[in-house]
Structure formats: C-alpha cells, structure tokens
Amino acid sequence: MNPSDPAFYHPAPRTQQYCSQCGHALTRDIPPDDNRIRDLCTHCGAVHYQNPRNVVGVVPILGDQVLLCRRAIEPRHGKWTLPAGFMELGETTEQGAARENQEESGARIRIESLYTVIDVPSVNQVHLFYLAQALDAHLAPGPETLEAAFFDLDRIPWHDLAFRTVSTTLEHYLKDREQGRFPTRHYAIDLRFPD
Ligand SMILES: [Zn+2]
Known part of the structure; x- marks a missing residue:
C-alpha cells in the first residue's frame, strides 16, 4: 500500500482520556497546520502526539x-x-535486543549484525531483529517465558509461532543460510490481511 493512499493512515487508538498537562478531557481533531487526527487539549492547547514503537x-x-x-x-500466550x-528509553536498538534476550532466555550470545527491519503500520510498530551467535547451550528463561529451547532448523514449530514478524525473519534466515550470506532485509507487512 502506498503511504499517499488515505487508507494507509490508521488513527492511533486512544491511550489517554485526559490531558497529562492540565487534566482536562481531550478531544480528537486535526490541529491547525497539521493533517492528522490527534488527541488535543482545548483547555491548555497541548497536542498529545503518538508515534510508532x-x-x-x-x-x-x-x-x-x-x-x-x-x-x-x-498476547499469544503459549x-x-x-x-x-x-x-526502552535510553538504549540503542542493539542494547535493547540484548536486554530482551537476557530477560526472556538468559542465553549467552554475541550479537553480529542487523538482519530484519519490518514495518507493521497496522499496529504502529517497527520490528528489528539482530543475528546473534549463542556462545553455549546455557538457558535461564525469565518470568515472561514458559520455556526456552534450541530448535533444529528443520524442526521450527511454524504453526505455533507467535508473530508474523518472527516467521518472516526465520523464513528468510533459512533461505539466506542456503546462500551463506545474510544481508539486512527490510519489509512492510500488514497484520490486517494475514497471508
Ligand atoms: Zn491540557
């Protein structure tokens, strides 16, 4: 879908009802000199912008x-x-990826290179995955993880994967592995129309 297509734009869901500056109830409207619907405070004039995560x-x-x-x-428990x-605020994408790995798997890894950048405008997110080498088979999953495990590449549980961005990244990893090279890949997917 072309970003100039009006259907490309999805108004962000409301995350707050009241102005965080003054406490007045917010309204939704297009501010002067803007072209998108925002959460506005008509009392103090604050515009509460929302941006992708x-x-x-x-x-x-x-x-x-x-x-x-x-x-x-x-979502996608199990x-x-x-x-x-x-x-998180104050960290680089690579630091964030390493932190999430530590929290969820406890695996000792060495991050190598940025691998996939996947735009998901339908949920206002950008997903970035780094290739990493696990240094050993040690695992120590944290409270957000039921279990962590190393899967043979021909035994990936494709029908039990949580997210399209994960399956997209793994599919391309397998293809790239056959070629022996792992260029950074960029995609845009639309979760409203799962394929
Ligand atoms: Zn206000």
Whole structure:
C-alpha cells in the first residue's frame, strides 16, 4: 500500500482520556497546520502526539539450531517467539535486543549484525531483529517465558509461532543460510490481511 493512499493512515487508538498537562478531557481533531487526527487539549492547547514503537529482538543461532522462547504472557500466550520486546528509553536498538534476550532466555550470545527491519503500520510498530551467535547451550528463561529451547532448523514449530514478524525473519534466515550470506532485509507487512 502506498503511504499517499488515505487508507494507509490508521488513527492511533486512544491511550489517554485526559490531558497529562492540565487534566482536562481531550478531544480528537486535526490541529491547525497539521493533517492528522490527534488527541488535543482545548483547555491548555497541548497536542498529545503518538508515534510508532520499536520492537527489538535477536535470532540466536547455535550450530544448526535457533533459540526460541515460549511466551508466558499475552498476547499469544503459549506460542513460540524469538527473544524480543519493546525498546526502552535510553538504549540503542542493539542494547535493547540484548536486554530482551537476557530477560526472556538468559542465553549467552554475541550479537553480529542487523538482519530484519519490518514495518507493521497496522499496529504502529517497527520490528528489528539482530543475528546473534549463542556462545553455549546455557538457558535461564525469565518470568515472561514458559520455556526456552534450541530448535533444529528443520524442526521450527511454524504453526505455533507467535508473530508474523518472527516467521518472516526465520523464513528468510533459512533461505539466506542456503546462500551463506545474510544481508539486512527490510519489509512492510500488514497484520490486517494475514497471508
Ligand atoms: Zn491540557
């Protein structure tokens, strides 16, 4: 879909009802000199912008295996995912990916290169995955993970993966592995129309 197509733009869901500056009830409207619907405070004039969020993660490889974590939290409780989560303030994407891996799997890894950048405008997110080498088979999953495990690359649980961005990243990893090269890949997917 072309960004100039009006259907491309999805108004962000409301995350707050009241102005965080003055406490007045917010209204939704297009501010002067803007072209998008925003949460506005007609009392103090504040405009509460919302912007996409980054999800950062890793593809940890150990020989012919990839590390996956089974989610202990919603959404997609019980499904398998690459270690990943929302980026925090004050960290780089690489630091965030390493932190999420530590929190969710406890695996010792060495991050190698940025691998996939996946725009998901339908949920206002950008997902970034780094290729990483697992240094050993040690795992120590945290409370957001039911279990962590290394899967043979021909035994990835495709039908029990949590997210399209994870399956897209793993599909391309397998193809790139055949070629022996792993260029950074960029995609845009639309979760409203799952294929
Ligand atoms: Zn206000």
